Amino acid sequence: MKINGGLIKAYSQMGQKGAASGIGMLEVVKRNPDVVAVVADSVAIASLDRFQKLYPDKIVNVGIAEQNMIGVAAGIASESGKSVYAFTYSAFIIARALEQVRLNLAYHQFNVKLVGNSAGFAMEMLGVSHWAVEDIAFTRVLPNMTVLSAADSLQAIKMVIAADEIDTPVYIRLSGGQNIPVVYEQDFEYQIGKAIKLKEGKDIAIIATGLMVHESLLAAELLEKRGIHCSVIDMHTIKPLDEEILDNVFSTFELIVTVEEHNVIGGLGSAVAEYKGSRKNAPRQVFIGVKDQYLKLGTQRYIWQQYGLTAEQIANKIISEI
Structure with missing residues (x-):
């Protein structure tokens, strides 16, 4: 990917989830045509509209059923060997589906990336049910789980791309809405595990x-x-x-x-x-x-x-x- 100042500003306007899904996932599918996205009635929420339009055969929508989404993602990864990305709110993809994340993904070490958006207090007035301030703790204690937390939109894109190089479960924590501050004003080398x-x-x-x-x-x-x-x-x-x-x-x-x-x-x-x-x-x-x-x-x-x-x-x- 070629990155410049204009693009970085545009990514900031899109927000972390918009950039990660709208830009990052399109780059992932170029590099790995076998990738599959799974959503829980969250195509728009995850900003996957463009991905769905371009690759309708690479996205599975299970409806408002986050626990089922994790099971479906695990099944696809297990049976096909494909890399699977699952998308929805951080509060739902982790706290609501923790049993499935623990048993279906972490225990079996399946190649599923959990992309949780609107972490922290990004959901504001929707309150505790939609806030996610325990998700790092929940995922950090699970063996075989990599836990990532994006500082800005450009880093969110790089996380989504880098996660595809790992064949075990990854949790990618995205926060904020649109027009989030820019931390990385220039392109940079991103490596999981290197602060x-x-x-x-x-x-x-x-x-x-x-x-x-x-x-x-x-x-x-x-x-x-x-x-x-x-x-x-x-x-x-x-x-x-x-x-x-x-x-x-x-x-x-x-x-x-x-x-x-x-x-x-x-x-x-x-x-x-x-x-x-x-x-x-x-x-x-x-x-x-x-x-x-x-x-x-x-x-x-x-x-x-x-x-x-x-x-x-x-x-x-x-x-x-x-």
């Missing part, structure tokens, strides 16, 4: 994932004005973690901060802390994320504010911990 350092700083390391990568970059800019220089790392692969970059961070910094639009229990912060616990002389860690509680309805930005997830709040929290 990306976006900003160098000598004082504190911020490790973020998903939409919180952009907020963390903004927070780092605010802190720089206060004379505090932060490194910012995009930990786009939650499982397997990039242990090499973490070892470097642990040996360099006395304070690390993990930031995620996910429950602080079981998410990125927990994954980093678990690995940190195995290392000697590891630094102190501050966890920024969703607290162990349910909130009332609101816009995504409003809910971020309640949990301290805006750039200003992240910066202030870091200052308070120094």
Whole structure:
């Protein structure tokens, strides 16, 4: 794929799910003509309209039945040996279908990619039933499961393409709606399992994932004005973690901060802390994320504010911990 600034801006306008499905899946099918998409009455929701029009024989719609969708996807992968991508809301593809994901996919190691869109609080006023802030925890504990979390639309495209190179289950976490912020302003090399350092700083390391990568970059800019220089790392692969970059961070910094639009229990912060616990002389860690509680309805930005997830709040929290 040839990427330029104009395309990156267009991808941003499409949002992560629009770019991942409308661009990424079309690239996947060029490279792998045997790929199959499975949806749960979610062609439009997953932005697969163009894919369905071009490849009507490569898409299966099971209706509003997410558990069945996982079973069908597993069956296709098992019987045909084809690579299968399943699409719907993150809250439904993981939490609602967790038993099927665990037994039909992870246990059997079938070649199925779970593309969950509208993760975090992207569904806003639809509330807890449609929010997904436990999905990383649910998938991270499953053996044989790779867990990815996109920072922006370009990275979402690259994730969908890269996932096809893995023949075991993958969960791709997409968030936000249309017109999401751009993190990667130029084309870049994407590799599953290799975190990306976006900003160098000598004082504190911020490790973020998903939409919180952009907020963390903004927070780092605010802190720089206060004379505090932060490194910012995009930990786009939650499982397997990039242990090499973490070892470097642990040996360099006395304070690390993990930031995620996910429950602080079981998410990125927990994954980093678990690995940190195995290392000697590891630094102190501050966890920024969703607290162990349910909130009332609101816009995504409003809910971020309640949990301290805006750039200003992240910066202030870091200052308070120094």
